[in-house]
Amino acid sequence: ADRAAASAPVGPGALADGTAVPLLANLGSSKGAADAVAKGAEGVGLFRTEFLFLDAETAPSVADQTAQYTALLEAFPGRKVVVRALDAGADKPLSFLNDSAEENPALGLRGLRALRANESVLRDQLTALAAADAATEADLWVMAPMVSTVEETRYFTQLARELGLKTAGVMVEVPSSALLADRILAVADFASIGTNDLTQYTLAADRLLGSVASFQDPWHPAVLKLVGEVGRAGAELGKPVGICGEAAADPLLAVVLVGLGATTLSMSPAALADVRSELARHTLDEARRFAALALSESSAVEARAAVTSAAAGT
Numbered sequence: 375a376d377r378a379a380a381s382a383p384v385g386p387g388a389l390a391d392g393t394a395v396p397l398l399a400n401l402g403s404s405k406g407a408a409d410a411v412a413k414g415a416e417g418v419g420l421f422r423t424e425f426l427f428l429d430a431e432t433a434p435s436v437a438d439q440t441a442q443y444t445a446l447l448e449a450f451p452g453r454k455v456v457v458r459a460l461d462a463g464a465d466k467p468l469s470f471l472n473d474s475a476e477e478n479p480a481l482g483l484r485g486l487r488a489l490r491a492n493e494s495v496l497r498d499q500l501t502a503l504a505a506a507d508a509a510t511e512a513d514l515w516v517m518a519p520m521v522s523t524v525e526e527t528r529y530f531t532q533l534a535r536e537l538g539l540k541t542a543g544v545m546v547e548v549p550s551s552a553l554l555a556d557r558i559l560a561v562a563d564f565a566s567i568g569t570n571d572l573t574q575y576t577l578a579a580d581r582l583l584g585s586v587a588s589f590q591d592p593w594h595p596a597v598l599k600l601v602g603e604v605g606r607a608g609a610e611l612g613k614p615v616g617i618c619g620e621a622a623a624d625p626l627l628a629v630v631l632v633g634l635g636a637t638t639l640s641m642s643p644a645a646l647a648d649v650r651s652e653l654a655r656h657t658l659d660e661a662r663r664f665a666a667l668a669l670s671e672s673s674a675v676e677a678r679a680a681v682t683s684a685a686a687g688t
């Protein structure tokens with residue numbers, strides 16, 4: 375029986391009514407690629423590139439990066455692979471990019487802001503990605519972290535296209551970007567919502583600080599309302615809206631996120647099976663009903679409880 379389960383084909387993510395919800399993997403290095411494929415990942419929704427830069431005194435060369443990105447893309451022929459530009463600062467500081475004297479690094483020169491202040495690092499990374507893309511068969515998408523304005527969106531997508539990348543988008547991790555998602559998505563090819571940071575910035579609670587950990591709950595209706603803004607803008611403009619924060623790995627919350635307009639979900643590969651089976655239990659109408667229910671509550675605890683009991687009755 376074990377062998378049968380292990381070799382059973384893993385189908386694509388879908389709701390009970392057949393609506394496709396591609397399930398993608400979050401990866402931090404190309405080493406996890408084979409395991410993600412074995413667990414049924416339909417591609418990569420978030421490739422974190424920080425590992426290439428950690429412990430480095432300077433940025434890795436274009437040749438080194440090209441080799442790493444090529445190894446990743448080769449594992450996903452014909453599949454979508456979303457690579458995030460270096461997200462340095464705050465919870466992921468890099469000595470050569472970030473100023474350790476900032477008093478509020480989460481509100482400082484992090485993510486795309488830090489890359490812009492060191493544009494050669496960004497140019498080298500995008501150049502390496504374009505070279506890896508040209509050498510492989512994967513469908514490479516690139517995105518920028520910690521984007522808070524439409525102007526930053528324009529900057530990143532223009533630079534990515536100038537350097538030969540076809541599909542360029544941004545992460546929505548800051549309330550300002552969610553609130554102006556229609557204008558962000560008029561410029562970007564896609565959005566991917568980072569619910570870890572979006573929750574941190576919406577609730578004004580440091581994601582690494584244990585004393586405020588109870589605020590870091592993506593079921594909070596304020597966070598879900600922002601996700602809904604992005605989902606609506608994506609639907610209006612016909613642009614994909616992914617989720618790549620931890621929220622996508624919570625099976626019932628994943629259903630709610632789809633109800634709010636998420637078109638793909640990306641998570642650590644270990645979470646794929648449970649999310650896949652929960653999605654298969656609900657239709658899109660139900661997902662939308664759960665989303666409306668969660669939005670109508672006043673706290674994360676109440677939203678989770680309301681959707682949990684509604685799901686138990688289905």
Ligand code: PEP
Pocket residue numbers: 420422461547567568569570571572618619620
């Ligand atoms: C997020 O913020 O939700 C996210 C996916 O990015 P990271 O956790 O790497 O900041």
Ligand code: MG
Pocket residue numbers: 519547568570571
């Ligand atoms: Mg983030």
